[in-house]
Amino acid sequence: MANRSILGLFHEATSTADTIDRLRDLGVAEEAITVMSGVPYTPEILGRRPVYERLLPIALLGAVGGFLAALFLTVVTPHLYPIEVGGQPLIPGPPTIIIVFEFTMLGTLLATFGGLLAEIAFPAVGRQDYDHRITEGHIGVLAVVDEALADQVEGALKELGAHHLKIDEAHHVPGPRPWRRLAFVGAFAVVPTVIGLLFAYSVLVIPLPNQMVNQPSIAFDQGPRLAAPAEAVPIQGPVLIDGLPASAPVPATADSLQRGSILFSINCAMCHGQDGGGRGNLSGYFNPPPADLTSERVQGLTDQQIFLVLTQGRGLMPSVAENLLPVERWDVVNHVRTLR
Amino acid sequence: MSVNEVEHPVWRRPLLEGEDLAEQAEHLKRRHLLLDPKFPWEMNDDALKPMYRTSPSFWVIVVALSGLVMMGAITWFRQIYWGLGITGLNRPIYWGLFLVNTVYFIGIGHAGTFISAALRVLKIEWRRPISRAAETITLFGLTAAGLSILMHLGRVWKFYWLLPYPNQRQLWPNFHSPLMWDFMAILTYLTGSTLFIYLGLLPDLAMARDHTVGWRYRLYSILSLGWRGTEKEWAYHKTALDIFSYVIIPVMFSVHTIVSWDFAMSIQPGWNSTIFGPYFIVGALFSGVAAVIIVMAIIRKSMRLEYFLRHEHFDGMAKFLLILSFTWAYFYFSDYIVPWYNGEPVMKVVFDVLRRGWAAPLWYLMLFCNLLLPVATLWSRRVRSNTAALVMVCIYIQIGMYLERYFIVPVFLGYNELPFSWGTYIPRAGVLLTIASFAMIILLYMLFSRVVPLIPVWEILEGQIFQGLKRIGRALLPARSEPH
Numbered sequence: 145m146a147n148r149s150i151l152g153l154f155h156e157a158t159s160t161a162d163t164i165d166r167l168r169d170l171g172v173a174e175e176a177i178t179v180m181s182g183v184p185y186t187p188e189i190l191g192r193r194p195v196y197e198r199l200l201p202i203a204l205l206g207a208v209g210g211f212l213a214a215l216f217l218t219v220v221t222p223h224l225y226p227i228e229v230g231g232q233p234l235i236p237g238p239p240t241i242i243i244v245f246e247f248t249m250l251g252t253l254l255a256t257f258g259g260l261l262a263e264i265a266f267p268a269v270g271r272q273d274y275d276h277r278i279t280e281g282h283i284g285v286l287a288v289v290d291e292a293l294a295d296q297v298e299g300a301l302k303e304l305g306a307h308h309l310k311i312d313e314a315h316h317v318p319g320p321r322p323w324r325r326l327a328f329v330g331a332f333a334v335v336p337t338v339i340g341l342l343f344a345y346s347v348l349v350i351p352l353p354n355q356m357v358n359q360p361s362i363a364f365d366q367g368p369r370l371a372a373p374a375e376a377v378p379i380q381g382p383v384l385i386d387g388l389p390a391s392a393p394v395p396a397t398a399d400s401l402q403r404g405s406i407l408f409s410i411n412c413a414m415c416h417g418q419d420g421g422g423r424g425n426l427s428g429y430f431n432p433p434p435a436d437l438t439s440e441r442v443q444g445l446t447d448q449q450i451f452l453v454l455t456q457g458r459g460l461m462p463s464v465a466e467n468l469l470p471v472e473r474w475d476v477v478n479h480v481r482t483l484r
Numbered sequence: 485m486s487v488n489e490v491e492h493p494v495w496r497r498p499l500l501e502g503e504d505l506a507e508q509a510e511h512l513k514r515r516h517l518l519l520d521p522k523f524p525w526e527m528n529d530d531a532l533k534p535m536y537r538t539s540p541s542f543w544v545i546v547v548a549l550s551g552l553v554m555m556g557a558i559t560w561f562r563q564i565y566w567g568l569g570i571t572g573l574n575r576p577i578y579w580g581l582f583l584v585n586t587v588y589f590i591g592i593g594h595a596g597t598f599i600s601a602a603l604r605v606l607k608i609e610w611r612r613p614i615s616r617a618a619e620t621i622t623l624f625g626l627t628a629a630g631l632s633i634l635m636h637l638g639r640v641w642k643f644y645w646l647l648p649y650p651n652q653r654q655l656w657p658n659f660h661s662p663l664m665w666d667f668m669a670i671l672t673y674l675t676g677s678t679l680f681i682y683l684g685l686l687p688d689l690a691m692a693r694d695h696t697v698g699w700r701y702r703l704y705s706i707l708s709l710g711w712r713g714t715e716k717e718w719a720y721h722k723t724a725l726d727i728f729s730y731v732i733i734p735v736m737f738s739v740h741t742i743v744s745w746d747f748a749m750s751i752q753p754g755w756n757s758t759i760f761g762p763y764f765i766v767g768a769l770f771s772g773v774a775a776v777i778i779v780m781a782i783i784r785k786s787m788r789l790e791y792f793l794r795h796e797h798f799d800g801m802a803k804f805l806l807i808l809s810f811t812w813a814y815f816y817f818s819d820y821i822v823p824w825y826n827g828e829p830v831m832k833v834v835f836d837v838l839r840r841g842w843a844a845p846l847w848y849l850m851l852f853c854n855l856l857l858p859v860a861t862l863w864s865r866r867v868r869s870n871t872a873a874l875v876m877v878c879i880y881i882q883i884g885m886y887l888e889r890y891f892i893v894p895v896f897l898g899y900n901e902l903p904f905s906w907g908t909y910i911p912r913a914g915v916l917l918t919i920a921s922f923a924m925i926i927l928l929y930m931l932f933s934r935v936v937p938l939i940p941v942w943e944i945l946e947g948q949i950f951q952g953l954k955r956i957g958r959a960l961l962p963a964r965s966e967p968h
Binding site for chain 2: 178179180181182183184185186187190192194195197199200203217218221222224225235236239240242243245246247249250252253254256257259260261263264266267268272274276277278279280281340341343344345346350352353354355356414425426429
């Protein structure tokens with residue numbers, strides 16, 4: 145049972161190497177000898193077995209991880225909510241290469257750093273066999289040996305020029321166990337992420353006052369829009385909004401319905417739901433909730449009334465006039481008619 | 485010290501016999517840091533002492549800079565409250581000083597990584613004492629660049645929309661957008677450089693831990709993670725540094741290329757250029773190396789690091805600067821002559837503005853700073869060995885490179901394909917925020933220099949152990965050997 149730790153300090157590399165040879169002759173196991181220095185002496189200089197280190201495979205693993213993460217973000221996520229824009233490909237090649245490159249590099253760097261910490265058991269906590277003179281140019285040889293060998297080792301160190309000896313009970317410092325280390329690192333990563341997400345998903349909201357809306361600016365299609373009087377009769381034919389050109393309905397052809405369907409899923413579905421039932425992803429944030437477009441009340445409206453709601457908004461629903469041309473709004477109206 | 489000096493053969497080699505050779509050895513010792521070994525404990529002191537030295541003028545400068553930073557913070561809050569309109573940005577010039585600063589700060593951040601990574605890979609020995617001082621510029625340059633981008637956001641509290649997570653509409657950010665390239669590249673580079681500087685610091689933090697008391701001891705104990713310098717630690721440390729060096733060089737190239745692509749991907753005349761990537765990289769290295777020289781000179785003087793930072797280091801950097809000046813001119817000319825020969829009407833107008841329009845004085849000043857002055861002076865050893873002259877040249881280069889970025893961003897942007905929408909830009913609140921950004925970098929650097937040893941002691945000791953003198957015929961020459 146190894147129970148003595150003997151640390152000797154040497155001036156330079158040759159006597160250190162001789163000492164290691166002598167300790168080996170005395171029967172001290174190779175793993176029981178540790179050399180510490182303030183300058184990177186290689187194992188060849190000290191006459192020791194090369195350190196078996198596996199940082200490169202870890203780095204490669206990180207590269208693969210980064211590569212796959214990039215593929216997920218660039219190839220998979222656009223398919224989760226496909227938005228076709230002007231005939232451009234959903235997954236364009238060259239920009240994907242850029243993101244893949246950056247993530248691969250980031251993965252490599254993070255894995256290298258993480259691998260270094262994990263492999264040499266950093267951060268090391270608790271007492272360690274060490275002497276502060278090691279960073280003053282001295283080379284420390286630490287041997288952890290049996291009581292029986294201790295005197296011989298001590299003698300050998302002294303004989304070969306150790307100018308300081310530090311003998312101690314071998315205290316086994318196991319360091320934090322891997323799962324505890326993992327839990328520690330995990331907590332460090334997860335807690336800020338969770339707090340960040342609480343803000344990102346508006347669970348926690350900090351109201352920030354600002355005057356931006358009061359900047360002098362002209363909104364798209366801005367004009368004086370008067371609400372229709374209560375007794376107004378629903379209009380037929382082209383819709384006439386004060387200050388805007390008349391807009392005639394678009395026939396519900398297959399083309400129009402297809403366009404309407406795509407535009408609906410981009411502009412409306414997040415609140416009204418893909419089926420128009422009023423249960424979109426954002427519906428929970430509104431009170432009153434978004435209208436059920438399949439209901440009697442909505443379907444009972446005329447096309448022109450629906451067009452007006454799209455153009456001017458209603459209640460909590462904003463105008464979509466900024467996003468949709470009048471013709472496109474009629475396409476959406478035609479689509480809404482199919483939601484029964 | 486506790487150890488008799490004579491007992492310590494590594495650090496004091498016997499002088500060579502013969503008066504002539506001894507003189508040569510003495511001469512080489514004066515010139516080369518690695519041939520002028522000191523005892524490690526002396527060197528530790530030399531590296532740690534400047535951290536405690538805070539003269540009254542140091543604190544006066546800190547307070548003044550903090551005041552400027554506070555002014556910047558107030559201006560930023562005003563800008564957030566009132567909108568970007570108060571910075572003078574308006575149609576058609578949507579990109580102003582903030583983007584100039586972003587490009588400039590990312591630019592000066594390039595030299596640090598280049599010096600510590602590329603020169604490490606190439607085993608160029610004079611990099612050793614300057615690597616950390618240079619990397620620190622990278623660290624704070626990138627911080628300032630990131631902040632400049634945030635300043636450019638009208639609704640800055642929505643910045644997290646850039647992060648890769650699905651929003652409430654289950655939409656992910658568009659990873660094919662140049663904004664996303666930018667964000668990812670800067671994030672990768674900032675993460676990489678931070679970890680890189682930290683890796684290199686580990687042994688020195690352990691050194692600082694062993695030789696300090698009080699709060700510094702506690703701080704360094706935590707930061708050094710229990711470093712003891714065992715063989716295993718050194719072996720992993722070396723491999724990690726090697727991997728970082730090789731990986732971070734392409735990342736460095738990608739960052740400024742992608743920044744340039746933010747411009748080049750548009751159809752804006754003057755921006756839409758295929759040569760922008762390498763042109764920006766050379767410009768970045770140019771201004772970055774000049775910035776490192778300025779910082780080296782300042783810390784050498786103010787922290788009394790004359791032992792570490794010698795003529796050989798300034799000389800190496802200045803020669804590199806000269807080459808970069810030529811390279812920059814080559815790229816600038818290439819970027820100039822193609823649209824000039826092409827003769828596109830709007831580019832004719834832009835070139836006229838530069839050559840004899842309102843921007844002409846600044847344009848000629850830029851050419852003077854970036855090409856004429858460096859080329860006319862840096863070939864001379866007398867200039868290279870005179871720190872004050874060298875710093876002056878480097879300051880002119882900073883001015884020149886800032887002007888160059890200024891021409892690219894708000895000046896070119898004022899002249900698009902539709903003359904009815906041309907415009908000019910008057911930077912208003914942006915000026916205050918620019919001053920504050922510069923103040924912030926200097927302030928952070930000053931405070932950092934008093935907490936972290938700016939001189940990589942272990943790297944210098946390593947170099948001193950493995951470098952020696954070799955006698956060939958009648959001459960003594962520096963010989964380097966390094967264990968693989």
